[in-house]
Amino acid sequence: xxxxxxxxxxxxxxxxxxxxxxxxxxxxxxxxxxxxxxxxxxxxxxxxxxxxxxxxxxxxxxxxxxxxxxxxxxxxxxxxxxxxxxxxxxxxxxxxxxxxxxxxxxxxxxxxxxxxxxxxxxxxxxxxxxxxxxxxxxxxxxxxxxxxxxxxxxxxxxxxxxxxxxxxxxxxxxxxxxxxxxxxxxxxxxxxxxxxxxxxxxxxxxxxxxxxxxxxxxxxxxxxxxxxxxxxxxxxxxxxxxxxxxxxxxxxxxxxxxxxxx
Amino acid sequence: xxxxxxxxxxxxxxxxxxxxxxxxxxxxxxxxxxxxxxxxxxxxxxxxxxxxxxxxxxxxxxxxxxxxxxxxxxxxxxxxxxxxxxxxxxxxxxxxxxxxxxxxxxxxxxxxxxxxxxxxxxxxxxxxxxxxxxxxxxxxxxxxxxxxxxxxxxxxxxxxxxxxxxxxxxxxxxxxxxxxxxxxxxxxxxxxxxxxxxxxxxxxxxxxxxxxxxxxxxxxxxxxxxxxxxxxxxxxxxxxxxxxxxxxxxxxxxxxxxxxxxxxxxxxxxxxxxxxxxxxxxxxxxxxxxxxxxxxxxxxxxxxxxxxxxxxxxxxxxxxxxxxxxxxxxxxxxxxxxxxxxxxxxxxxxxxxx
Numbered sequence: 001x002x003x004x005x006x007x008x009x010x011x012x013x014x015x016x017x018x019x020x021x022x023x024x025x026x027x028x029x030x031x032x033x034x035x036x037x038x039x040x041x042x043x044x045x046x047x048x049x050x051x052x053x054x055x056x057x058x059x060x061x062x063x064x065x066x067x068x069x070x071x072x073x074x075x076x077x078x079x080x081x082x083x084x085x086x087x088x089x090x091x092x093x094x095x096x097x098x099x100x101x102x103x104x105x106x107x108x109x110x111x112x113x114x115x116x117x118x119x120x121x122x123x124x125x126x127x128x129x130x131x132x133x134x135x136x137x138x139x140x141x142x143x144x145x146x147x148x149x150x151x152x153x154x155x156x157x158x159x160x161x162x163x164x165x166x167x168x169x170x171x172x173x174x175x176x177x178x179x180x181x182x183x184x185x186x187x188x189x190x191x192x193x194x195x196x197x198x199x200x201x202x203x204x205x206x207x208x209x210x211x212x213x214x215x216x217x218x219x220x221x222x223x224x225x226x227x228x229x230x231x232x233x234x235x236x237x238x239x240x241x242x243x244x245x246x247x248x249x250x251x252x253x254x255x256x257x258x259x260x261x262x
Numbered sequence: 263x264x265x266x267x268x269x270x271x272x273x274x275x276x277x278x279x280x281x282x283x284x285x286x287x288x289x290x291x292x293x294x295x296x297x298x299x300x301x302x303x304x305x306x307x308x309x310x311x312x313x314x315x316x317x318x319x320x321x322x323x324x325x326x327x328x329x330x331x332x333x334x335x336x337x338x339x340x341x342x343x344x345x346x347x348x349x350x351x352x353x354x355x356x357x358x359x360x361x362x363x364x365x366x367x368x369x370x371x372x373x374x375x376x377x378x379x380x381x382x383x384x385x386x387x388x389x390x391x392x393x394x395x396x397x398x399x400x401x402x403x404x405x406x407x408x409x410x411x412x413x414x415x416x417x418x419x420x421x422x423x424x425x426x427x428x429x430x431x432x433x434x435x436x437x438x439x440x441x442x443x444x445x446x447x448x449x450x451x452x453x454x455x456x457x458x459x460x461x462x463x464x465x466x467x468x469x470x471x472x473x474x475x476x477x478x479x480x481x482x483x484x485x486x487x488x489x490x491x492x493x494x495x496x497x498x499x500x501x502x503x504x505x506x507x508x509x510x511x512x513x514x515x516x517x518x519x520x521x522x523x524x525x526x527x528x529x530x531x532x533x534x535x536x537x538x539x540x541x542x543x544x545x546x547x548x549x550x551x552x553x554x555x556x557x558x559x560x561x562x563x564x565x566x567x568x569x570x571x572x573x574x575x576x577x578x579x580x581x582x583x584x585x586x587x588x589x590x591x592x593x594x595x596x597x598x599x600x601x602x603x604x605x606x607x608x609x610x611x612x613x614x615x616x
Contacts, residue, residue, distance in 0.1 A: 159345070159347065161343045161344075161345060161347035162347050162349060162350075164314060164334075164341075164343070164347065165341070165343055165347035165348075165349075165408075166349075166360065166364075167314075167333075167334045167335045168312060168334050168335070168339060168340070168341040168409075169335075169340075169360050169361035169364065169408065169409075169412060170335050170336075170338070170361055170364050170365055170412065171335060171360070171361075171364040172335055172364070175364045179349075179360070179364075180349055180351075183351040184350065184351060
């Protein structure tokens with residue numbers, strides 16, 4: 001009895017330590033966004049001054065909107081394209097399919113620094129140049145392999161007889177896909193979309209290479225601001241983003257039950 | 263409702279010939295079993311009739327209309343899959359409604375048709391359930407209701423009872439037969455279970471290596487198999503090989519075996535005789551019997567008791583002959599005992615060497 005209790009206690013301690021490791025820096029940052037001192041000085045004095053001044057910081061706000069817009073658009077594009085590609089790879093046999101599949105995965109392992117440099121050179125070469133559009137294209141390209149990996153993994157659990165059964169009942173290709181296949185892979189599509197969103201919204205390296213002073217994303221803007229000199233407004237904007245994205249994640253997890261129903 | 267004609271159908275996958283010149287006529291309203299070991303081509307044939315795959319050559323007609331190039335979704339067939347293939351994201355009622363809904367039927371029509379189909383398979387109250395909340399037998403019924411609700415021209419079943427346990431399987435055999443009679447639909451079902459084929463179907467087609475070995479009513483195939491394979495695959499059979507005398511064979515040791523059924527062969531060729539184990543009488547006496555009966559002597563090497571019957575393995579010159587006798591509780595023959603086997607020529611089928 002005594003040993004089980006100690007073990008149980010150790011387990012709980014472990015979980016709390018793990019959560020502290022994950023969340024402590026974030027919590028401190030959030031607290032400091034409400035502290036009067038811009039230099040993390042204690043004692044803690046409550047203020048919302050930094051949130052007010054954030055509201056005045058047009059650069060940071062426009063970068064935030066850019067980030068959100070690019071993340072949403074690139075998520076939609078890469079999720080749709082990636083899911084369609086996964087379905088095609090699942091359904092059809094064609095020449096060079098294995099080769100193509102093998103080629104889809106190395107981009108995940110290639111350092112973003114190198115991909116970013118390559119994109120910069122390529123976009124200049126073809127005349128796209130830098131800017132928000134270039135960033136969007138870059139993010140779609142980065143996210144695609146993630147979506148394909150996740151959706152394909154989900155498709156592996158799909159029973160092909162389900163499509164055959166639907167066809168035998170008179171369903172055309174579109175009806176088969178929309179009413180039988182898509183509902184089954186939906187948890188994979190959602191998970192792939194979350195990956196795509198995270199890849200884009202977190203993206204610094206590639207965005208840094210492709211941004212111009214006026215056209216930039218939040219991570220790049222934060223980096224630039226820190227280089228000039230740290231301001232607590234960054235704590236404030238980061239806190240807002242953390243709260244919003246955590247709320248989004250929790251909602252998604254609640255509605256889609258990760259891994260999906262059997 | 264419609265009959266199905268398959269003529270000279272062939273299909274190869276690479277170097278493997280899955281179907282080799284198969285012709286069968288499935289009459290309107292009949293219940294057919296396609297029986298064969300795995301790899302015999304029975305599932306390939308069913309998928310060809312369904313339209314999941316197209317033949318290299320040959321014809322398939324449903325209700326007189328050529329369909330060999332018509333894709334499955336336009337063939338108006340109903341199919342029940344081995345693992346039922348129910349849509350997991352839909353309720354039982356939505357599963358059954360699927361075929362009507364993709365055809366764009368009116369909501370009210372769909373609802374009443376679905377209810378009728380569910381009532382037919384005795385699941386009228388379970389429409390709101392999800393497939394994973396059902397037992398194996400219930401899933402089977404849902405799959406059947408889903409396949410017939412669209413009023414298909416032909417019902418195709420791919421080893422439909424394979425995943426059920428023995429007792430449930432027997433129930434479902436009766437149930438399936440009842441439903442098939444009730445709606446009178448041409449039914450073709452694939453099985454490797456000979457008992458299932460014998461008890462359920464009006465006609466059986468036996469396939470082997472992509473060829474149709476024999477086709478006919480169960481009794482006919484059982485009583486007059488045309489090949490050693492048909493004899494041993496459908497039921498149990500003793501095969502005696504020798505040289506044909508035209509109306510029977512002569513075993514290598516000179517014993518004559520008279521055959522009252524099967525092929526008529528020219529004398530001299532090698533041939534075999536098939537005898538069902540339950541047609542042979544086994545005893546210890548040597549005299550007093552029908553002088554026309556075939557007779558062999560041997561020695562009991564083993565007895566297997568199976569409740570209502572026993573099977574004796576009788577050794578004769580190195581060949582084992584199986585004899586099945588009803589368990590009357592009277593006579594038991596011991597292992598090692600010398601015995602006499604007798605059976606009538608009418609129970610003996612002459613088969614040409616293949």
